[in-house]
Amino acid sequence: MSSKFGFLSKINFLQDFASIIIAGLNPASVHNLEKYMAIKKVHYLSAIEDIEGDYFSYKGSKAHGVARAFSEFLEQGKLTVRHVLNYGMGGAAFVISGVK
Numbered sequence: 001m002s003s004k005f006g007f008l009s010k011i012n013f014l015q016d017f018a019s020i021i022i023a024g025l026n027p028a029s030v031h032n033l034e035k036y037m038a039i040k041k042v043h044y045l046s047a048i049e050d051i052e053g054d055y056f057s058y059k060g061s062k063a064h065g066v067a068r069a070f071s072e073f074l075e076q077g078k079l080t081v082r083h084v085l086n087y088g089m090g091g092a093a094f095v096i097s098g099v100k
């Protein structure tokens with residue numbers, strides 16, 4: 001069964017070139033670019049939904065570091081948040097939507 005673009009699968013240098021480019025990307029750079037794109041999406045969604053509030057993102061377990069501090073901040077301030085999206089390697093973005 002031949003396809004219209006079957007000849008592309010036989011051109012090995014294109015596959016090798018794509019593999020070299022993708023393998024050469026630093027994972028930290030990819031993560032940071034995805035984080036910036038997530039921040040952009042959060043602000044865009046907040047703007048079109050006319051949500052008053054602030055933005056926050058974290059990566060990791062809620063038991064450690066920034067995520068723990070954010071969790072404690074939410075509890076002490078009696079704030080409610082809305083999960084907007086996940087990004088990168090375990091990151092999450094939230095919009096603070098109100099006070100309980």
